[in-house]
Structures are given as C-alpha cells and as structure tokens.
Amino acid sequence: MKPPPFDYARPRSLDEALATLAAHGADARPLAGGQSLIPLLSLRLARPSLLVDLSFIPGLASVQAENGTTVLGAMVRQRALERDAQVAQRLPVLAEATRLVGHPPIRNRGTVGGSLAHADPSAEYPALALALDAELVVRSASGERVIPARDFFVDLFTTALAPGELLTAVRIPVPPPGTGWSIQEIARRHGDFALAGATVLLRKASDGTCQHAAIALFGVATRPLRASAAEQALAGRPLTSEAIREAASLAAGWIDEPLSDVHGSAAYRRRMAEVVARRALEEASRRAGA
Ligand SMILES: Cc1cc2nc3c(=O)[nH]c(=O)nc-3n(C[C@H](O)[C@H](O)[C@H](O)COP(=O)(O)OP(=O)(O)OC[C@H]3O[C@@H](n4cnc5c(N)ncnc54)[C@H](O)[C@@H]3O)c2cc1C
Known part of the structure; x- marks a missing residue:
C-alpha cells in the first residue's frame, strides 16, 4: 500500500x-x-x-561521556551504537541489546530516539531505559523537560511526549564496575520482535548477597515493566539458584495483563517471562563481581 x-x-x-x-x-x-x-x-x-x-539537524547524533553518565543523542543510529567503543565498555548490555534489534539494514537507519518514542512494548531499548534508570531529555518550542524512564512509557505505543515535543537525548547512568548484566529474549527468529524478554542488572555485596537488582520485562505487556516485587525479594539475599527461581516466578506474576495475540497467548507469555527472567538473572549473577 x-x-x-x-x-x-x-x-x-x-x-x-x-x-x-x-x-x-x-x-x-x-x-x-x-x-x-x-x-x-x-x-x-x-x-x-x-x-x-530530523536527519539533518546537527548535534543530535553524538555519544558523550559526562562524569558517570553516557548521553546518547536521539538521532544516534542503532548501528553506530552497536559499534561504539565507549558503549561497549561502559554499557555492554546496551551493545548486546542493539544486536537483537531487527537486522543490520534496519539498524543502519533506526535510531535510539525513534525506538524510545515509538514505545513498542516488544522493543529492547525501552526496557533497557527502565532497567538503567535513564532520563529522557525532551524539548519543545517552550523549553526543556527531563522525564525519568519510569514515567515515559505510558501504554501501548504511547509515551509522555506531547505534540510538538521532541526527544533530544537519553542520559544513562553508567552502572558501577562489577555490575552483572544480561538481556534475554524469546523470538521466532533472530531479529524478530521479542515474544518475551528480560533485562537484568545485578550488583553483589562483598559477602555475595544481592545489593542491587533491576529487572525489566518486555514483549509481555502493553509497556515495559520493572518487576519490583522480584527486585525486592532478592535484596540482601545470596543469589542462589533457589532465590533466582523464586524471583523469576515473582517477575512473571508481576505482569497484570499479559499480552495475548496471534504470536502467543497470555499464558504462554507469562510462562516465557519467567524463563527469560531466570536466564537473565543467572547470567547477570555469573557476570557480577562480589
Ligand atoms: C522488519 C523490522 C524489524 C524490527 N525489529 C525490531 C526489534 O527486534 N526490536 C526493536 O526494538 N525494534 C525493531 N524494529 C523497529 C526499529 O528498531 C525502529 O528503528 C524503531 O522502532 C523506530 O526508530 P526509527 O528511528 O526508525 O523511528 P521512526 O520510524 O522514524 O519513528 C518512530 C516514531 O517515533 C517518533 N519519533 C522518532 N524520533 C523522535 C524523536 N526524536 N522525538 C519524538 N518523536 C520521535 C516518530 O514520529 C514516530 O512516531 C524493527 C523494524 C522493522 C522494519
């Protein structure tokens, strides 16, 4: 058409x-x-x-390090992010997530800001923005405002952006050294949108207990979700297989109304959410230094 x-x-x-x-x-x-x-x-x-x-506006496509933050311009192409040395070193979970976005021709054109503003519930970047506690910088003719990621994704393909507003940049606090990370998803083929996905950031205290856990789910509800109950259940506990299994189950239970469509029923998506959450927690725990 x-x-x-x-x-x-x-x-x-x-x-x-x-x-x-x-x-x-x-x-x-x-x-x-x-x-x-x-x-x-x-x-x-x-x-x-x-x-x-937006492609001919100077200054919207840079990747910058500011103290403990990486600032991505809204027009940074996904392919550029995938190849960026600073991102690979400071935000490896973002580099890994980018390789899961569609295929190279899509990533050659697709942008960070476009993905966040489009707010597809199955997209990787919105869930990452949630897990990383990113801030979205928004400009309009009347000024600038900064929206925490947790307030940005409102519903299916719906964000807090008002008509006339442009997302100009994303500020991502760089996780401290030793933070374990993972992004896991289930899709029919590599590059397809996720039927269920989870991204996790974990930090361990010196005694091996969980000091910080961020778990974001995607592809399972009308918007990406932080699985707060699972995060709280892990706090202060040793990251044993049992604790991880319990947290994954809590994460899946946290989804109010799982998506249900021709690609997968609500029950399938809830079950797969548990699987990807467990896999992501296990991998992040292996990567986290004590
Ligand atoms: C075959 C195929 C497979 C794909 N697979 C995946 C996948 O697996 N995972 C995934 O995450 N994505 C996937 N995508 C989507 C891809 O990542 C897109 O690039 C992305 O969703 C939109 O980015 P864009 O820069 O192309 O935005 P556009 O398509 O240009 O815009 C998308 C929306 O955002 C708005 N917008 C764009 N930029 C801004 C801004 N700076 N401020 C305010 N509003 C803005 C536009 O007005 C529009 O409403 C796929 C796409 C295709 C075609």
Missing part, C-alpha cells in the same frame, strides 16, 4: 524543527529512521499531514 499524501520538512536546526512542530501541532510527526513510521504510513495506520525529518 502507498502512504497517504504528506508534506515534508527538512529543518537544519533544532529550533527550526521545534518551531515547525509547534506550528503544525498534532498534524506533524517527527521522522527519524523511518523504520516504524514509514510502515505505519504505508498501512495507513498514521496519517500525519507533515513529516519533520
């Missing part, structure tokens, strides 16, 4: 893009890598009258 007709704007600065978006309100949509938006247009599931292409 062909997209409905639309106008196209190619701003050369962030201010110009924000002014264009402000002038057109909800009729305008930012265009990043187009890997989700263009299929939506072709299927006529979105009918914006104007696309505002």
Whole structure:
C-alpha cells in the first residue's frame, strides 16, 4: 500500500524543527529512521499531514561521556551504537541489546530516539531505559523537560511526549564496575520482535548477597515493566539458584495483563517471562563481581 499524501520538512536546526512542530501541532510527526513510521504510513495506520525529518539537524547524533553518565543523542543510529567503543565498555548490555534489534539494514537507519518514542512494548531499548534508570531529555518550542524512564512509557505505543515535543537525548547512568548484566529474549527468529524478554542488572555485596537488582520485562505487556516485587525479594539475599527461581516466578506474576495475540497467548507469555527472567538473572549473577 502507498502512504497517504504528506508534506515534508527538512529543518537544519533544532529550533527550526521545534518551531515547525509547534506550528503544525498534532498534524506533524517527527521522522527519524523511518523504520516504524514509514510502515505505519504505508498501512495507513498514521496519517500525519507533515513529516519533520530530523536527519539533518546537527548535534543530535553524538555519544558523550559526562562524569558517570553516557548521553546518547536521539538521532544516534542503532548501528553506530552497536559499534561504539565507549558503549561497549561502559554499557555492554546496551551493545548486546542493539544486536537483537531487527537486522543490520534496519539498524543502519533506526535510531535510539525513534525506538524510545515509538514505545513498542516488544522493543529492547525501552526496557533497557527502565532497567538503567535513564532520563529522557525532551524539548519543545517552550523549553526543556527531563522525564525519568519510569514515567515515559505510558501504554501501548504511547509515551509522555506531547505534540510538538521532541526527544533530544537519553542520559544513562553508567552502572558501577562489577555490575552483572544480561538481556534475554524469546523470538521466532533472530531479529524478530521479542515474544518475551528480560533485562537484568545485578550488583553483589562483598559477602555475595544481592545489593542491587533491576529487572525489566518486555514483549509481555502493553509497556515495559520493572518487576519490583522480584527486585525486592532478592535484596540482601545470596543469589542462589533457589532465590533466582523464586524471583523469576515473582517477575512473571508481576505482569497484570499479559499480552495475548496471534504470536502467543497470555499464558504462554507469562510462562516465557519467567524463563527469560531466570536466564537473565543467572547470567547477570555469573557476570557480577562480589
Ligand atoms: C522488519 C523490522 C524489524 C524490527 N525489529 C525490531 C526489534 O527486534 N526490536 C526493536 O526494538 N525494534 C525493531 N524494529 C523497529 C526499529 O528498531 C525502529 O528503528 C524503531 O522502532 C523506530 O526508530 P526509527 O528511528 O526508525 O523511528 P521512526 O520510524 O522514524 O519513528 C518512530 C516514531 O517515533 C517518533 N519519533 C522518532 N524520533 C523522535 C524523536 N526524536 N522525538 C519524538 N518523536 C520521535 C516518530 O514520529 C514516530 O512516531 C524493527 C523494524 C522493522 C522494519
């Protein structure tokens, strides 16, 4: 199918893009890598009258280290992230997650900001942003605000972004040395969206007990979830197989209404959530230094 007709704007600065978006309100949509938006247009599931292409705005595609934080510009391409030496060293879980996003041609175009703003519940980056306690920097013609990831993902393909707002950057606190990490998912084929996924960050105290656990699930509900009950159950406990199995079961039980569609029933997704949570906890625990 062909997209409905639309106008196209190619701003050369962030201010110009924000002014264009402000002038057109909800009729305008930012265009990043187009890997989700263009299929939506072709299927006529979105009918914006104007696309505002972000690709020619300088300064939105950098990866920067600021004290203990890595700051990713919204227009950093997924492929660039996959190959970035700083990301590989400071945020290996992000590098690994990126290799699970679609296939190289998609990652060549797809962007960090596009994935977060699109808020597909099966996407890897939104769950990672939750697990890593990232902050999303948002600009509009009237100013800037910073939204914690836990408040950003509202519902299926729905975020806290208002019309006229652009996600400009993501600030990710770099986990301290010794943090164990993992991302695990079940998909029909490599590169497909996850039917169930989990990402975990773990730190151990010197006696081997769990000092910090962050567990985020994706592909199982209308938005990514932090499995808080499972995180709390692990706090202060030795990371034995039994503790990990219990936490994985609590994580799966934490999902209020699992997604149910042609790809998998709610019961299947809950069961697979437990499996991926257990695998991710086991791998993160092996990687965590005491
Ligand atoms: C075959 C295929 C397989 C895929 N598999 C996966 C997968 O396994 N995992 C996964 O996570 N993704 C997958 N994707 C999606 C891919 O990661 C997309 O790149 C991503 O979802 C959207 O990024 P984009 O830069 O292409 O954004 P676009 O498609 O350009 O935009 C997506 C949405 O976000 C909005 N938007 C974009 N940038 C901004 C911004 N800076 N501020 C505000 N709003 C913005 C747009 O208006 C639009 O509504 C797949 C895509 C395809 C086609």
